[in-house]
Amino acid sequence: MGLRWEVPLKNLPYLLGGALLTLRLVGISVVFGIFLGIVGAMGRTSKNKLFHGIATAYVELFRNTPFLVQIYFAYFALPTFNIDLTPGQSALFVMILNTGAYMSEIIRAGIEAVHKSQVESGYSLGMSYLQVFRYVMLPLAMKAIAPPLGNQIISMTLSSCVISQISAEDLTFRAMMLENRTFRSFEIYIVTILIYFLLAEFLYLVIGYINRKVFGISAKQKLPTMI
Amino acid sequence: MLMLDVKDVHKHFGQLHVLKGISLQLERGETGVLFGRSGSGKSTLLRCINYLESIDSGEIYVDSELVTPDRAKLRKLRANIGFVFQHFNLFPHLSILGNVTLGLKVVKKTPEDEAREIALKALEDVGLKEKAENYPEELSGGQQQRVAIARSIAMNPKMILFDEPTSALDPELIGEVLEVMKDLSQQGMTMLVVSHEMGFARETADKMFFLHNGKLVEEGPPSEIFRKPKTEECRRFIEAIL
Numbered sequence: 112m113g114l115r116w117e118v119p120l121k122n123l124p125y126l127l128g129g130a131l132l133t134l135r136l137v138g139i140s141v142v143f144g145i146f147l148g149i150v151g152a153m154g155r156t157s158k159n160k161l162f163h164g165i166a167t168a169y170v171e172l173f174r175n176t177p178f179l180v181q182i183y184f185a186y187f188a189l190p191t192f193n194i195d196l197t198p199g200q201s202a203l204f205v206m207i208l209n210t211g212a213y214m215s216e217i218i219r220a221g222i223e224a225v226h227k228s229q230v231e232s233g234y235s236l237g238m239s240y241l242q243v244f245r246y247v248m249l250p251l252a253m254k255a256i257a258p259p260l261g262n263q264i265i266s267m268t269l270s271s272c273v274i275s276q277i278s279a280e281d282l283t284f285r286a287m288m289l290e291n292r293t294f295r296s297f298e299i300y301i302v303t304i305l306i307y308f309l310l311a312e313f314l315y316l317v318i319g320y321i322n323r324k325v326f327g328i329s330a331k332q333k334l335p336t337m338i
Numbered sequence: 339m340l341m342l343d344v345k346d347v348h349k350h351f352g353q354l355h356v357l358k359g360i361s362l363q364l365e366r367g368e369t370g371v372l373f374g375r376s377g378s379g380k381s382t383l384l385r386c387i388n389y390l391e392s393i394d395s396g397e398i399y400v401d402s403e404l405v406t407p408d409r410a411k412l413r414k415l416r417a418n419i420g421f422v423f424q425h426f427n428l429f430p431h432l433s434i435l436g437n438v439t440l441g442l443k444v445v446k447k448t449p450e451d452e453a454r455e456i457a458l459k460a461l462e463d464v465g466l467k468e469k470a471e472n473y474p475e476e477l478s479g480g481q482q483q484r485v486a487i488a489r490s491i492a493m494n495p496k497m498i499l500f501d502e503p504t505s506a507l508d509p510e511l512i513g514e515v516l517e518v519m520k521d522l523s524q525q526g527m528t529m530l531v532v533s534h535e536m537g538f539a540r541e542t543a544d545k546m547f548f549l550h551n552g553k554l555v556e557e558g559p560p561s562e563i564f565r566k567p568k569t570e571e572c573r574r575f576i577e578a579i580l
Contacts, residue, residue, distance in 0.1 A: 231427065232421075235388060235421035236440070236445055237417030237441065238444055239413060242445070246444055254431060
């Protein structure tokens with residue numbers, strides 16, 4: 112069997128263009144997802160019943176239904192209410208909401224792990240709940256949850272390939288298109304897998320850098336010594 | 339002039355009646371020492387004063403202001419009352435300077451430069467100016483507690499409450515913290531201290547309060563409390579810890 116590597120290589124810019132869309136969608140979803148996650152986590156830890164209820168409903172809904180069906184809903188079902196989104200918009204909309212829900216739970220766990228004594232310290236200085244949340248709970252929680260948060264971002268990047276199902280032109284979609292035209296499945300998917308792999312590795316590097324610079328993780332944090 | 343006026347305060351934790359009608363007073367500039375067996379309600383009373391715990395009945399006035407659950411009033415009250423915890427409770431993610439300036443910047447809206455200046459002065463008062471850029475985990479327990487005191491001083495409080503400030507410290511570190519507290523007391527800070535450091539109480543306290551089973555059973559200046567305690571419980575307790 113003659114492999115024709117020139118097919119994916121010649122079309123590399125086309126495939127990388129798809130990867131770039133993936134990366135852009137991930138970038139935007141992370142920014143808005145973290146913001147949603149913070150609000151969601153505040154709701155999940157709030158004593159206000161309404162706020163708590165809304166946040167819980169949101170988080171449970173998005174975590175307990177398939178990502179693909181959520182995408183289908185945004186793209187195929189919303190037009191029923193005259194909400195017409197392009198494939199890219201639908202994908203972005205659902206990716207933000209979906210990742211926001213997962214981040215809510217991760218951030219909530221971080222907030223609950225913050226020791227009550229530090230929170231009391233903030234209150235005893237005269238801070239409001241929002242100030243304690245912003246200056247004490249959130250930074251401490253973020254530091255504790257930076258690793259799982261990073262994993263969530265990688266996981267979202269990889270599972271974002273399902274947006275190809277509504278013809279959003281991400282890497283997977285373009286690989287499928289190329290395959291339909293050329294029938295060089297093996298070569299094309301090997302290269303596609305390699306691009307996803309490099310994309311994930313690149314994100315690990317970026318996240319690791321942020322963790323070190325912003326949260327001081329691994330640089331200053333003392334790890335338990337093993338004897 | 340009265341700085342602290344606690345009137346007939348009751349507090350329950352579920353079925354447990356922890357404070358059974360406590361009344362006590364501190365004049366401006368006075369240092370009071372609260373002591374008694376563990377479980378007698380000392381820490382709870384202290385925490386009620388800045389409403390870290392709610393009370394079931396009674397009234398507490400700090401500088402003639404009623405302590406209420408009203409959030410805005412409570413924030414103002416707490417900004418005026420320093421609280422030093424048994425386990426220091428510094429913010430581990432902030433430098434020493436960051437710990438001392440946070441309240442100034444966030445609560446009092448002090449500009450950065452000014453906050454820094456005030457914080458460095460407070461750190462100087464507790465002898466830790468050179469540690470400003472360090473992090474809490476790099477300091478000994480005694481140093482951390484002194485930073486916690488500096489964090490309170492920086493807010494320029496009317497009164498500072500100390501909840502067993504030295505009981506989590508190694509014996510050799512207790513002295514440096516008590517020294518700082520003694521200085522504060524001599525400078526005229528109003529202080530209420532939960533402590534069993536009887537040496538400190540004898541030298542520094544204007545009044546001592548002995549709590550037993552949620553009741554204030556005896557109060558007076560150290561000279562009286564140490565020499566001729568009126569109640570059997572107080573006498574026995576002092577004998578046991580001296």
